[in-house]
Amino acid sequence: MATRITGNRRLARPGKGLTGDENAMPAPTRAAAASKALAGSKDSLNGAVAGPIRTAKAAIATLAAHHDLSRGLKRQALAEVGHTDKKVNANAPAKAHTTTDPANGVSRMKLHSSDQKPARQALAPVTGTQPVPAPAIKSKPAVPAQSYLDTLAEQAEASRSEVDDAEEQQEDEEEADDLDDWLRMTPVSNAQAVDALERINATFAEELDMEDSTMVAEYADDILEYMADLEIATLPNPTYMSHQTEINWTMRATLVDWLLQVHLRYHLLPETLWIAVNILDRFLTVRVVSMVKLQLVGVTAMFIAAKYEEILAPSVEEFVFMTENGFSKDEVLKGERIMLSTLNFDISSYCSPLTWVRRISKADDYDLQTRTLCKFLIEVTLLDHRFIRAKPSMIAAVGMCVSRRMLGGDWNDTFMYYSGYTESQLEVACNFLVDQIADSDFESQFIYRKYASKRYLRASTFARTWALQHTGGGTA
DSSP: BBBBSSSSSSOOOOOOOOOSSSGGSHHHHHHHHHHHOOOHHHHHHHHHHHHHHHHHHHHHHHHHTTTTTOHHHHHHHHHHHHHHHHHHOOOSOOEEEEEEETTOOOEEEEOOOTTOEEEEEEOEEEEEEOOOOOOOEEEOOOOHHHHHHHHHHHHHHHHHHHHHHHHHHHHHHHHHOOTOOOOOHHHHHHHHHHHHHHHHHHHHOOOTTTTTTTTTTHHHHHHHHHHHHHHHOOOOOTHHHHOOSSOOOOHHHHHHHHHHHHHHHHOOHHHHHHHHHHHHHHHHHHHHOOOOGGGHHHHHHHHHHHHHHOOOOOHHHHHHHHHSSSSOOHHHHHHHHHHHHHHHTTOOOOOOHHHHHHHGGGGOOHHHHHHHHHHHHHHHHGOOOOGGEEEOOHHHHHHHHHHHTTTOOOOOOOHHHHHOOHHHHHHHHHHHHHHHHHHHHHSSSSHHHHTTGGGGHHHHHHHHHHHHHHTTSSOO
């Protein structure tokens, strides 16, 4: 009859001897076999049995370590071994039968107790030179430590697989629930856009002006490829407002509108404004800010951007004055340290859309009206949080595409080549931009008043009129 052993262990079946891996056998069986086979004096028998008992104790101690048993369980297991060695049951005689190992044909003696369960043989009195069969004592079978470790490894691997599957499922659900991801296109539309760009890049012949040192035509391709990598690395989280507790997107739009006033008041470079807003969004991506500190974050971002971009940057006292002394000089300087350490001092890797506008403007030979109108349109995107998820190159392409529409132009192969976007890829963003300009509250914003001046060719009033005509919001 087979003896079942719990866990991941082999079964002892009739017809199988003691050959093979003896460590897989319970230690009590090995002690019984040794007691049956030994002959000689009492001292010899004691010496022969002592070794298997010590082995059994060591096996149980090792098993206790792998099972991470408590000290109490370990002492209990060792106590069972010591108690079994002293206990003798004379009324349970052992039965023996002979089996033959099929591998080598050697006959071996296998002991079983009267109830056909593995038994531990106690030390029996010795008469003459022949050992007396010891009575069988019931004991718990030993569990092979290696089998237990294998089982633990399998369970750990299964747990890791379940965790990975759960994480992938959560990511898929979050991606499916991101309804604001307007960049997502259908597979068919995306394949058509990719095919069109590949066709244009393969057939278009760019005219390189090697004499214009400002365009560095010999290095232009490498520079643009490097910029394409950087613009992805400096993108803020488009949904960072979800973990903010006191501020919202409307407050951010109000802050950016105020930064536009500060930027114009000190006649700062256009790149300074874009760097400041990028610093603001990246900082809010990783840090939770209270409502009373939001203006401090904005003015500190402008202070850092001006120190990086401007030849002669305004002093910290001037930025404190712009807040109407709402914050002290020490608070601005402390905010600067916190912000730079949070961003790992990574400021220079950001490339504003203005750089890409200069690249796309080559398609129409740098037309002044188109570029001025485009600059106004891309600054409007700063107020709309939906454009946070768009790369700077795409924002530049959207501004140029809308300005071309307003001026009666089209988005031909030349513009697609220099921008890297087809009109279908820009359609949703163009509609966002036009709708924002046609909004009833747009004229109250500072950016409208800024670009309504003659200096900027009254670009805002022209764009406002065109947007109202094409959205049904009014007449020219």
